[in-house]
Amino acid sequence: MIETILNVVVDGLLIGGIYALIAVGLSLQYGVAKVLNIAHGEFIMLGGFITWTSYKVFGINPLLSVAICGPLIFVLGFVLHLALFKRIRMTSETEGAFEGNSMLACFGLMFIIQNVAILIWGAGIKGYSYLGFPVSFGGGAVFPANRLTTLAVAVIICIVFYLFLSRSHMGKGIRAAAQDPDTAQLVGVDINRVLALCFGFGALMAGLAGTLVSMCYKVEPTMGLEYTIIAIIVVVLGGMGSILGSFLGGILLGLIGSLVSHIEPGLTLASFYLIFMILLLVKPTGIFGK
Amino acid sequence: MLKVENIQAFYGKIQVLRDVNLDINQGELVALVGANGAGKTTLLNTISGLMPKASGSVKFLEKSIDNLLPSQIVEMGFSHIPEGRKLFSGMSVRENLEMGAYPKRAWKKREETLREIYNLFPILEERSAQFASTLSGGQQQMLAMGRGLMSKPRLCAIDEPSNGLAPMAVLELFKIISSLRDQGVTVLLIEQNVKQTLEIADRAYVLENGRVVLEGSSGELLESDHIRKAYMGL
Numbered sequence: 412m413i414e415t416i417l418n419v420v421v422d423g424l425l426i427g428g429i430y431a432l433i434a435v436g437l438s439l440q441y442g443v444a445k446v447l448n449i450a451h452g453e454f455i456m457l458g459g460f461i462t463w464t465s466y467k468v469f470g471i472n473p474l475l476s477v478a479i480c481g482p483l484i485f486v487l488g489f490v491l492h493l494a495l496f497k498r499i500r501m502t503s504e505t506e507g508a509f510e511g512n513s514m515l516a517c518f519g520l521m522f523i524i525q526n527v528a529i530l531i532w533g534a535g536i537k538g539y540s541y542l543g544f545p546v547s548f549g550g551g552a553v554f555p556a557n558r559l560t561t562l563a564v565a566v567i568i569c570i571v572f573y574l575f576l577s578r579s580h581m582g583k584g585i586r587a588a589a590q591d592p593d594t595a596q597l598v599g600v601d602i603n604r605v606l607a608l609c610f611g612f613g614a615l616m617a618g619l620a621g622t623l624v625s626m627c628y629k630v631e632p633t634m635g636l637e638y639t640i641i642a643i644i645v646v647v648l649g650g651m652g653s654i655l656g657s658f659l660g661g662i663l664l665g666l667i668g669s670l671v672s673h674i675e676p677g678l679t680l681a682s683f684y685l686i687f688m689i690l691l692l693v694k695p696t697g698i699f700g701k
Numbered sequence: 702m703l704k705v706e707n708i709q710a711f712y713g714k715i716q717v718l719r720d721v722n723l724d725i726n727q728g729e730l731v732a733l734v735g736a737n738g739a740g741k742t743t744l745l746n747t748i749s750g751l752m753p754k755a756s757g758s759v760k761f762l763e764k765s766i767d768n769l770l771p772s773q774i775v776e777m778g779f780s781h782i783p784e785g786r787k788l789f790s791g792m793s794v795r796e797n798l799e800m801g802a803y804p805k806r807a808w809k810k811r812e813e814t815l816r817e818i819y820n821l822f823p824i825l826e827e828r829s830a831q832f833a834s835t836l837s838g839g840q841q842q843m844l845a846m847g848r849g850l851m852s853k854p855r856l857c858a859i860d861e862p863s864n865g866l867a868p869m870a871v872l873e874l875f876k877i878i879s880s881l882r883d884q885g886v887t888v889l890l891i892e893q894n895v896k897q898t899l900e901i902a903d904r905a906y907v908l909e910n911g912r913v914v915l916e917g918s919s920g921e922l923l924e925s926d927h928i929r930k931a932y933m934g935l
């Protein structure tokens with residue numbers, strides 16, 4: 412019994428770390444930049460493939476590719492915002508119109524990124540093995556080392572980002588813009604820059620999550636959607652615009668998923684949708700929201 | 702110092718500013734008064750770059766600021782302290798003040814400026830660790846003003862600071878506002894509280910339905926029949 416509980420909890424934490432990372436990323440893009448990025452999962456896929464390529468082709472350690480993937484995908488997100496979403500924002504009459512238009516643009520982006528990935532890497536499944544050996548905890552619970560590593564890295568990334576938001580000049584500007592964009596501008600925050608940064612950081616987190624995912628699972632060009640959906644559910648669960656809420660929500664959803672899949676693996680995703688719908692009906696501000 | 706010429710502004714098809722002109726000299730405390738919905742906030746938003754104008758031009762320190770972002774206008778030394786305080790409720794008093802020093806030029810000197818603000822508003826130092834949302838109305842307005850002053854502005858535009866405050870708090874606030882002018886900060890004070898405002902202002906503009914209908918020294922306006930009837934109930 413104890414062993415089962417330990418298994419479910421650790422399993423939940425392991426996947427929850429990844430959920431937390433991708434949800435914090437989406438939270439920056441949707442909560443602050445107001446772009447409901449349907450293509451979020453595609454950035455995860457890109458991160459996975461870049462890591463696969465740098466390992467298989469160039470022999471770069473997957474953990475080190477965090478330093479390649481992160482900056483690369485950050486720049487991609489940042490430039491995308493300046494070239495695409497900033498313009499859509501300027502031509503949209505209202506904030507509601509912007510949310511609709513930018514979501515449609517993301518929809519297109521999703522197909523474009525998927526097709527580009529198929530052109531580069533082909534449509535098949537790719538994988539590699541890395542740190543696959545088991546680590547045993549007392550009481551017979553055993554977990555693969557790569558999954559323990561991903562949890563540790565995900566938590567470290569979130570902590571570093573949290574410190575960045577609470578301590579740095581730029582981070583404070585992002586927090587102010589998240590709370591009230593107009594007033595942030597009045598105290599001197601360059602809103603265009605902050606929105607592009609948020610989109611870039613959101614993409615960066617997705618990319619890094621992709622690196623971590625690729626250490627444990629196979630990657631393929633169409634893998635993104637499932638992660639996008641999970642990210643959206645977690646952002647709603649944690650409360651829109653709350654970065655801490657997204658982090659905690661990710662861990663919580665990981666635990667719930669682990670519990671459900673222990674009972675009946677086929678029901679995991681269905682249980683997420685159920686939670687999502689109940690939340691929208693009962694508490695649309697999220698469990699950690701006000 | 703600030704020159705506003707022929708501003709027109711619309712919300713959709715509805716025109717809210719018609720040919721507004723405003724001229725503020727260095728070191729003055731100028732008031733902009735008018736009833737609810739006259740267009741005072743809209744005018745300030747078009748000046749500080751939050752809202753686009755249909756036509757007209759704004760010069761600050763002899764330079765056109767028509768095409769600048771709000772953040773660039775703040776950087777030049779124009780501080781807009783918004784109506785309704787607009788504090789960052791998820792941040793502490795101290796963090797709110799620090800946000801006011803966001804422009805690069807002010808950020809380096811923020812510790813020093815913070816001391817000056819704490820001297821001006823001692824209550825803010827006492828409450829520095831508290832969340833902004835837990836302050837009283839008067840304290841919140843002081844925090845909004847302190848935050849606006851943290852950027853070391855040359856001109857400070859304050860939108861309806863007395864709104865919702867008790868008479869004692871208004872008195873205290875207005876004392877501080879006139880002391881700002883005495884310290885060399887040029888002030889544009891937007892108010893509905895006409896009598897008290899004219900008592901501390903050097904000059905004033907009266908805005909009605911998006912038009913400037915009267916302007917002059919505070920002394921002249923306090924004597925004006927129109928002001929006495931329409932705004933002071935005399």
Ligand SMILES: Nc1ncnc2c1ncn2[C@@H]1O[C@H](COP(=O)(O)OP(=O)(O)OP(=O)(O)O)[C@@H](O)[C@H]1O
Nearest residue numbers: 712717735736737738739740741742743744784893
């Ligand atoms: N966001 C908006 N959309 C549409 N109309 C608006 C908007 N904001 C203000 N208005 C209208 O524009 C006119 C001017 O409003 P404004 O807020 O500038 O007045 P004000 O003089 O600041 O009033 P108050 O003293 O009540 O703050 C009003 O008729 C108001 O209804």
Ligand SMILES: [Mg+2]
Nearest residue numbers: 741742743784
């Ligand atoms: Mg107003």
